[in-house]
Amino acid sequence: MNHISNSGDFMGKGLSEKDLGKFKLVGNVDVFKGKAVFQVTEISLKDDDYFSKLYLYDGKRVKPFTSGNKDSNPRFSPNGKLIAFTSKRDKEGKESELYVIPTDGGEARLLAKFKYGIKNLRFTEDGKSIAVVTPIDVEKKGNDDVHIIREIPFWFNGVGWIYGKRNVVYLVDVESGKKKRLTPKNLNVDQIRFHNGRLYFTAQEDRERKPLISDLYVLENRKVRKLTPGKWRILDFLPLDDGSFVLKANTLERGIPTNAHIYHYDPKTGELKKLTKDLDRNAYNSLNSDVRGSQRAELVYKEGWIYYVATDGPRANLFRVNLDGKIERVIGGDRSVESFDIGDYIAFTAQDAVTPTELYIYRDGKEKKVTDFNKWIKGYTLSKPEHFKVKASDGVEIDAWVMKPVNFRKGKKYPAILEIHGGPKTAYGYAFMHEFHVLTSKGFVVIFSNPRGSDGYGEEFADIRGHYGERDYQDLMEVVDEALRRFDFIDGERLGVTGGSYGGFMTNWIVGHTNRFKAAVTQRSISNWISFFGTTDIGYYFAPDQIGKDPWSNLEGYWEKSPLKYAPNVETPLLIIHSTEDYRCWLPEALQLFISLKYLGKRVELAIFPGENHDLSRSGKPKHRVKRLELIAGWMEKWLKG
Template structure:
């Protein structure tokens, strides 16, 4: 019998990411997963132009940056076991001991050397007001918590300048701005920040530090996520102008702060300028804009693939790194270095030089010992004529003439996508004897703004697309047993799973994960509810009460006949625990077949970054539920 991937094989993956480049040298981060120790460890590796070798020996080393002269590497770590603070280190490129420069109480979000290499700008959260010494949370603002971080009220991220020799640090930016990214150019510090995250939660602006004052350069109405200062005083911005709310694609723009002129450089490619593909075994992603020889390099999601593109200031666009795969991180020195994965190959490091591509690492070569199911693409013509990308994966050890149960997987977002990226969960299910069906229905990213825009219409065309995908799969693949199909998904996919079981009985088992069941409670409890729900559903619960309830799966709980497992986490602040609790209570009260699994201490990213033992247990629960009801 061929050997498929099991749940506990999660511990074999090596997650490669966070590249930085200096000329022909590369430094990058490799994260290891230990199921036995229930922990993650990471260290830095160096490529000197000839070979890859381990560079640091810490257990929590990451986020490397070269100094401008390439002699030092700055990185973050947590080597002091007694301390909860994040630590900033520097280490000589030619080897030697890493030297601790500074510690930061709430972590390090970004770091970058000054142009002369004498200082390092560090973005870190601080308390902007004194908090009571007791354990009472006195909250005066929104948002009060954020998924994966915890309590954020009374905190703002600021920039500290750390002396690269002495470690002395001083704050550069004011406490009222929440900083996310920094760059130096021509002796000036530029940075991205939010000024009013309560009333303008989707707006982030570009600033310059003018003396001791922060001067805003953009008009306070866009979401700027990256930027490059140019020598003529203009900028390339990676920004979302929000004409269509959240479904608006993020593009690259040329911006002149003097005239206020904003010119879209990537108007000929209606795609998001970032990687939105789903994967549950990816490394730390660093895919910042790079300006080189008149071209701006960036990653964009194009249907089921994420590739590297470049655009010049005239708006000419070229695809630089192509293929049915997901580019995760990249950096450019004397050549292009990038990490990438596909549906059967975990992430590795590659270089592209003089048009020739070469693979540098084989951290996940162990995968070749396993029998993996290659996704088979099929196109579905939806009822309104649109084309939907869909795939099936056959069970490991597939036997012609045999009928197999199937599981429909639904991605989150909704503005993300499935495609040519590795999904451990899918391979676990195929190893257990299931067919896996997945697709990119309306609402998905990578197909243009019209395709992605389902605001106000959740559970309509997107639901129809999914049902038509299942219909087409049954028509094309006679080995799928139409009487034994399950459905699962997380986040938006969890919402849609809840919606499906309230609107059809065709599925014989369902697992809903980190889901939304009630838009009214979602609005008032989650980190993004107060702006995401108005954007996606329309209005608020007071002026659009009917639609908030009509689009809530909780309303249709009396219709549910499908055995349902609800998976939720106690610290999921994106779709907070009450979303799972109230759906479970309703179904239990109504006498339905339902079970609830609650993961303590986990957040919305349980499947991607939770404790290893919890991630394994989650996979066992999903596969076990499907086996219980479909086999």
Template structure:
């Protein structure tokens, strides 16, 4: 009998990411998942141009950066077991002891050496309001909390400069700006930051620090996510101009702050300039823009692929690293280094040198001991003529003479995508004897803005696409038992699972995860609700009360006949706990078959970053529910 992956095999994956390059050398992070110890452990590795070697001895080392001369590496860690503070270290590239420079109370979000190599810039949150001495929360702004972080009211991320000799630190950016990306050029600090998270939550500007003051260089209308200062005073921007709201693609631009001219360099490729493929065993992604020899290097999602592209200042675009795979992170020194994965191969580190690729690591070579189901692609011509990418994965012990139950998986976002990336969850289901069906319906990323734009039309064309994918799968693959269909999805996929079971009885089992059931409560309780819901549903709960309710799965609870398992994290501030509680209570009150599984201490990222034991438990619950209702 074929040996497929189980939920407990989660602990075997090694997550490779966070590459930095200096000439021929590379430094990168490898994270191990310990189910036994219910924790993650990360270490740094160094490639010297000839071989890869283990570099640091800490258990929480990450986010490495080379100094400008390549002699030092700075990194973050948490080595002091008695402290919850994030630590900043430096270590000689040629080896030696890591030296602690300083600690930061609320963590470290970004680090980068100054150009002279004498200091390290650190982005870290601070309290900008005096905290009360008691345990009462006095809140004066939104958002007041953020998924995976907790309370964020009264906090902003600022830049500190840390002297690498003394460890002394001083804040250099103002408290009113919430900083993200940082770079140095010709002695000046440039950075992206939000000034008004409450009224302009999707706006992030580019600033330059002049003395003690920050000067804004962009007009206060765009979301600037990354940038590169050029010698002539202009900038390469990775930005989103939001003409089409959230479905607008992020592009690469050439921007002149003196004239205000903004040229879209990637206009010929209607694709988002980032990796939006779903994956549940992913390393830390570092995919910052690189400008080299007149070309800007960036990752973009193109259909079911995430590839490395480059564009020059004339707008010529070339695909540098292609293929049916997901390029996760990259760095460029004397050559291109990148991490990549595909649907049956977890992430490893590769280099592209003189047009030839070479695989440098084999941290996940153990996967060859298992039988994996390779996704089989098929096209679905939707009823309005648009083609939809879809796939099935057969059970690992597939017998063409048998009929199999099938599970439809729906991705989140909705502006993300399924494709040629590794999904442990899918492999667990195929190992348990299920066919897995997945697709990129309308709303998905990778197919252009028009395809992704389902604003004010949730549960319409996207729902039709999904049903037509199932119809086509049943028509093409006669080994799928149409009487034993299951459905599951998370976030937007959870919303859609809730929506579907309220609109059809064709599914005999459903698992909804981190879902939305009521757009009114989502608007007022979550970290993004106050701007995401108006963009996606239209208006607000007062100006569009009927619309919010019409698009809420809770309205259709009386129609639900499918046995439903609701999985939700108790600290999910993206789709807060009431979304699950309301739906569960309604279905229970109405006498429906429903169960509720709540995960304490977990957030919206349970499936890909939760405590290992909880992640194993979650997969077991999904499989158990499907086996209970779909197997003889």
């Protein structure tokens, strides 16, 4: 593959916005002994849709396995003879369908349909049934189109209306397709596992008053019993033979910035032991990518080791820890491990900054790449990110990168765009960002970094609660200062800035506090913490955690941290991109910023994407994703080149 070198001229063809339609997204791998089944998703610009099917690796070669165009989420049966998966093959219906297919080949057989989709599935230990997590209505609703709402949250980004619904577990018979509900309607179920004939699951009991708390339960003799004390957020778990459990949990000591760790928990004694205390890293892949496959990365227990993915600085690697707390890095490197499972070998999907996701096999200390779905990209010139360290003014080191333009010429100066990630507790690093490659192909330098608030550097680094727009803002400005000092090809008079979600908040904050940028694009952003608290799906608990208290007891603090307060200071031409169904940062965040800036006579435009949500850049309609990239690039070209 061709890359821009760190010095000298380099010519070639870069990626365009419409090249989005060429990516194949590999993920959701499941392993039985020497076989691996996984999902491949195609992005169709022609049909403005996503199509997925299953592939099987038999230990020697990879072959297409299912014929549907919406097949996903595969699971092997305990004896490996069947594979269960979800689909939407009924073109007229909107329901999600549960299928099984023989591993040796044959026709897929429809077992059951579920009105509101399938969130999770897993075979029972004897393989005779499949447990399915699916939403149901827990209260009767009228036949008209009026929404009578009695609870919060009442909607959720990417899902829609969730009031009066809870996720429950149904058991589906593999032969007959007959289904019966196992869990009560008052619990909102997430993860499920079977062990020694019992169903264990995690669930929220009170998502209105305790939205961050999820507990571990067991279903035994048709009765549900809670096993954890109602103080933690349990993300995944493994039952052990002695009646204890391995938990991937967030104990919330620092609120939302707290890292998820791997714990050993004994419900008999109530003792919780942190197994990963020697590695202050989040047991989760927090790296940003806009072309990734489905990320099934559940805990796996094998031969005394618990395997898990964690974000370590700008990389996401596969680690393992034993019950004594010994930690080892299993799959390392400057890359992002996306999904994995273990049988006779470790099968995993991974990507890096210049290589989209593919499937790899790791056996006996040796790694093998077994798919090449994205070999088309070898015909393009890609700018390889160049890493540099920035020593912030308080002495803390910040990871940062620059990407030179495609067709870079030594001695020439180029406009540069500062990209800011969302979260704030996510990270940039060694994962593929199509957006960055589009911008470098159009002659821009891209600068990106992991300022305070980012994941991968420990809880203290990530914890900016109550201090948005302070140290994080300083870090970003010092990254730009250092980039200008180090790289003489950056034109300091032609700087742009963009970001989404928290990155959109920070873009808004930046243009209200400095005029050094000549163009800005804010996306799915927060402009007013007061309105954010009362209109969004997570606002009523996220804002108090991040800003402090609530608007009644901290109105001054909420307004002080709102970019809208500083609208009179804005001189930078600003493009606002937002979506009508973004419930994470609802549309009023964009509307009030746009109207205020227009009222104040500022240079501003607003682009509203109908039917899209907070994940427009990652999973929106393909044509809308292309249009978004065209708008960003066009705005930067107008103000930085025009």
